[in-house]
Amino acid sequence: MRRVRPFALPLFLFLLLSLHVISQTPAPSRSNAIPIPANKPHQVKHAPADCTNNGTYVNSKGETVKRPESCSSVPKGATAQCRDGTYSFSQSRRGTCSHHGGVAKWL
Numbered sequence: 001m002r003r004v005r006p007f008a009l010p011l012f013l014f015l016l017l018s019l020h021v022i023s024q025t026p027a028p029s030r031s032n033a034i035p036i037p038a039n040k041p042h043q044v045k046h047a048p049a050d051c052t053n054n055g056t057y058v059n060s061k062g063e064t065v066k067r068p069e070s071c072s073s074v075p076k077g078a079t080a081q082c083r084d085g086t087y088s089f090s091q092s093r094r095g096t097c098s099h100h101g102g103v104a105k106w107l
Helices: 008-024
Strands: 056-058 064-066 080-082 103-106
Touching: none
Parallel strands: none
Antiparallel strands: 056 064, 080 103
């Protein structure tokens, strides 16, 4: 019977463990946002959108603002699209889409 070299088994175990660790590591997330060229103004066409009505909330400035809504197209007054696909009507950048996975793109 042939003897296995003493370093072969530890090397095999190391490689097996490395593959296991790599397979358990989550892949980095990629933003679905499309970069907008700085020299061209971004224009969003607003068509009549079929939206869910999620009500309103009072922001930190005391203003009443619509809650994020799921819509068939970009609704009038939307300021951002969240990563979960909803549209936000937030009046400030801080906290926008905070319960919807963050901002995918600003409108």
